[in-house]
Amino acid sequence: MQQQPLLEVKNLKTRFKITGAYVHAVNGISYSLNEGDSLGVVGESGCGKSVGVMSVMRLIPQPPGEIYEGEVLYDGRDLLKLSSEEMRHIRGKEIAMIFQDPMTSLNPVMRIGRQITEALELHMGMDKKQARDRAAELLTMVGIPRAADRLEDYPHQFSGGMRQRVMIAMALSCMPQVLIADEPTTALDVTIQAQIVDLVKKLRDELGMAVIWITHDLGVVARLVKNVAVMYAGFIIERSPVEDLYVHPSHPYTLGLLGSLPRLDSHERERLISIQGAPPDLVDVPQGCPFRPRCPYAIERCVEENPPLLPVSITHESACWVDVTTGRPR
Amino acid sequence: MMAQNEMNATLEKQMVPAEDNLVVVRNLKKYFPIKRGVLQRTVGHVQAVDNVSFTVKRGETLGLVGESGCGKSTTGKAILQLDRPTAGEVIIDGVDLVHLKGEKLRQMRRKMQIIFQDPFASLNPRMNVGQIVGEPLDVHGVARGKEKEERVKELLKVVGLNPQFVTRFPHEFSGGQRQRIGIARAIALNPSFVVCDEPIAALDVSIQAQVVNLLKDLQGKFGLTYLFIAHDLSMVRHISDRVAVMYLGRIVEIADWQAIYDDPRHPYSQALLSAIPIPDPVIEAKRKRIILEGDVPSAANPPKGCRFNTRCPVRQERCFIDDPQLREVMPGHWAACHFA
Numbered sequence: 001m002q003q004q005p006l007l008e009v010k011n012l013k014t015r016f017k018i019t020g021a022y023v024h025a026v027n028g029i030s031y032s033l034n035e036g037d038s039l040g041v042v043g044e045s046g047c048g049k050s051v052g053v054m055s056v057m058r059l060i061p062q063p064p065g066e067i068y069e070g071e072v073l074y075d076g077r078d079l080l081k082l083s084s085e086e087m088r089h090i091r092g093k094e095i096a097m098i099f100q101d102p103m104t105s106l107n108p109v110m111r112i113g114r115q116i117t118e119a120l121e122l123h124m125g126m127d128k129k130q131a132r133d134r135a136a137e138l139l140t141m142v143g144i145p146r147a148a149d150r151l152e153d154y155p156h157q158f159s160g161g162m163r164q165r166v167m168i169a170m171a172l173s174c175m176p177q178v179l180i181a182d183e184p185t186t187a188l189d190v191t192i193q194a195q196i197v198d199l200v201k202k203l204r205d206e207l208g209m210a211v212i213w214i215t216h217d218l219g220v221v222a223r224l225v226k227n228v229a230v231m232y233a234g235f236i237i238e239r240s241p242v243e244d245l246y247v248h249p250s251h252p253y254t255l256g257l258l259g260s261l262p263r264l265d266s267h268e269r270e271r272l273i274s275i276q277g278a279p280p281d282l283v284d285v286p287q288g289c290p291f292r293p294r295c296p297y298a299i300e301r302c303v304e305e306n307p308p309l310l311p312v313s314i315t316h317e318s319a320c321w322v323d324v325t326t327g328r329p330r
Numbered sequence: 331m332m333a334q335n336e337m338n339a340t341l342e343k344q345m346v347p348a349e350d351n352l353v354v355v356r357n358l359k360k361y362f363p364i365k366r367g368v369l370q371r372t373v374g375h376v377q378a379v380d381n382v383s384f385t386v387k388r389g390e391t392l393g394l395v396g397e398s399g400c401g402k403s404t405t406g407k408a409i410l411q412l413d414r415p416t417a418g419e420v421i422i423d424g425v426d427l428v429h430l431k432g433e434k435l436r437q438m439r440r441k442m443q444i445i446f447q448d449p450f451a452s453l454n455p456r457m458n459v460g461q462i463v464g465e466p467l468d469v470h471g472v473a474r475g476k477e478k479e480e481r482v483k484e485l486l487k488v489v490g491l492n493p494q495f496v497t498r499f500p501h502e503f504s505g506g507q508r509q510r511i512g513i514a515r516a517i518a519l520n521p522s523f524v525v526c527d528e529p530i531a532a533l534d535v536s537i538q539a540q541v542v543n544l545l546k547d548l549q550g551k552f553g554l555t556y557l558f559i560a561h562d563l564s565m566v567r568h569i570s571d572r573v574a575v576m577y578l579g580r581i582v583e584i585a586d587w588q589a590i591y592d593d594p595r596h597p598y599s600q601a602l603l604s605a606i607p608i609p610d611p612v613i614e615a616k617r618k619r620i621i622l623e624g625d626v627p628s629a630a631n632p633p634k635g636c637r638f639n640t641r642c643p644v645r646q647e648r649c650f651i652d653d654p655q656l657r658e659v660m661p662g663h664w665a666a667c668h669f670a
Contacts, residue, residue: 159625189397189398190561190602190605190606191397191621193605194619198619216534219606222614247612257535257536259539260535260539261564262565263608264563264603265591271546272543273539274536275536276540279534
């Protein structure tokens with residue numbers, strides 16, 4: 001039963017040294033991912049969700065960045081200890097990533113075909129002809145019509161949604177075991193977002209890869225992933241299977257996030273429950289619980305001690321000293 | 331020509347009783363010329379807004395939704411005469427603004443204000459909060475000196491900022507706070523009509539709710555009339571009394587906030603609604619979704635007939651010939667589809 005997870009992140013900590021002070025972006029996050037799993041990482045801007053996965057991919061510019069603690073085990077190896085040459089073989093081939101902005105992630109002066117075949121030749125050892133055929137196949141797979149003709153086109157000849165499809169084709173080109181999607185639909189319109197979400201879902205099921213989907217949108221992950229981790233101030237503050245998170249949100253921050261979203265299917269218009277204040281400055285993260293200054297449930301203990309993830313049920317954990325259903329300490 | 335007359339006739343019906351309408355927009359067009367070559371000759375036009383008509387009642391919020399490039403922001407700016415319309419009428423409080431110039435237009439501007447999307451770009455970084463919020467008071471000669479100071483502090487209080495902040499500069503504030511400064515500036519002259527152009531799009535989810543709650547409170551307190559422009563249909567539904575859906579420079583559907591979700595008639599509105607995720611996996615699993623093919627066509631060369639015919643899942647032959655006009659499918663519910 002206890003199989004070794006495909007990707008295991010243990011107590012990962014990343015900080016940036018900016019004008020003499022440390023910005024604590026990621027403060028000890030842990031998660032694991034099995035084959036074919038899907039994990040949604042949800043949080044607002046600056047919560048460390050992107051830095052977390054960039055650290056896994058070792059894409060943090062160092063300096064000013066520094067991964068100063070933790071392990072990233074992939075297939076038994078600690079990625080943080082690999083040489084940059086070894087890491088180059090992991091990136092793209094074993095773990096691939098798609099980024100938020102398809103406008104800036106593609107090289108504007110390189111033909112689409114070449115941008116895809118580059119990785120195929122490098123990682124898969126294909127020759128030019130094989131790589132080209134495979135590139136056309138990949139573009140067809142992600143739903144680009146007349147794919148073979150479009151290999152000669154430049155990125156500006158594609159629309160935003162089509163560019164994101166190209167990015168996905170590139171990410172899938174070497175059949176990675178893990179696909180990390182960092183807000184891939186944020187820059188796109190909702191009707192195009194729906195196309196992309198469906199595409200990734202379909203490809204995940206067909207190819208059996210594990211997916212980490214990073215987003216600020218609790219709605220998008222609802223129909224896409226199996227498990228959700230909610231991040232705040234560089235910590236994972238709640239973790240649960242997707243169905244349970246929306247029915248029994250157990251961290252005051254998650255409750256607040258869900259309350260601040262008006263629902264398309266609601267028939268009443270109650271006042272939105274907004275979270276007061278703003279996220280903390282990550283230069284001096286307050287002692288105790290980072291959410292305490294904004295938390296309506298805060299108790300004495302929250303001032304001194306930062307709660308670790310505590311079990312709510314067998315599969316559900318929340319980093320809060322208070323039981324939000326009763327408002328009393330747990 | 332026939333269609334045009336018909337449309338004017340239906341519009342008149344839509345506008346009764348006229349005295350309740352603060353804003354009347356009739357056949358509004360905004361075309362941008364496309365210039366090419368050394369001589370910069372006009373080779374075509376981007377029809378950003380094409381024949382848009384609607385009304386906004388006093389104290390009402392009309393939501394205007396659509397995807398990027400559909401012309402919703404251009405509509406807002408053309409109404410306020412920030413971008414002069416190519417054709418059409420914009421009547422606010424009984425005055426047609428389109429041909430108004432100079433001092434007369436400036437007088438009207440007191441009644442209509444705008445809140446911009448980007449709280450980082452819309453505040454002058456070299457001005458402090460007191461100057462930013464006080465500027466409209468200066469420009470229109472409403473208050474000066476001590477009186478102005480008091481008024482600015484009061485405005486800051488109203489939008490939930492500390493009145494002591496008057497001497498601070500925009501960079502010292504978070505996105506949500508900056509948006510509050512922008513709101514304070516917009517309401518400084520007691521306007522009756524405020525265009526909110528994607529006021530929450532640049533903000534985080536937990537902050538969005540704060541700003542929307544504030545806008546609602548201000549509306550209650552000062553009887554403001556809003557045109558709320560956004561791409562987020564769930565937020566638009568939350569704040570609006572009626573919702574208009576735009577596609578490629580046209581309004582394709584207008585209905586009250588409940589009907590737009592319960593009974594959308596235009597196939598684009600239906601697809602748009604089905605594409606918006608609901609934060610609830612149980613409901614999500616049951617929802618039927620319409621995934622549109624392809625992208626929005628170019629507004630420089632819109633499709634003949636119905637503008638949605640390149641992506642419409644229910645198109646018929648007729649849709650490639652006949653351009654459907656808005657018609658009343660239910661009392662107060664208008665859709666521009668032959669089959670609505």
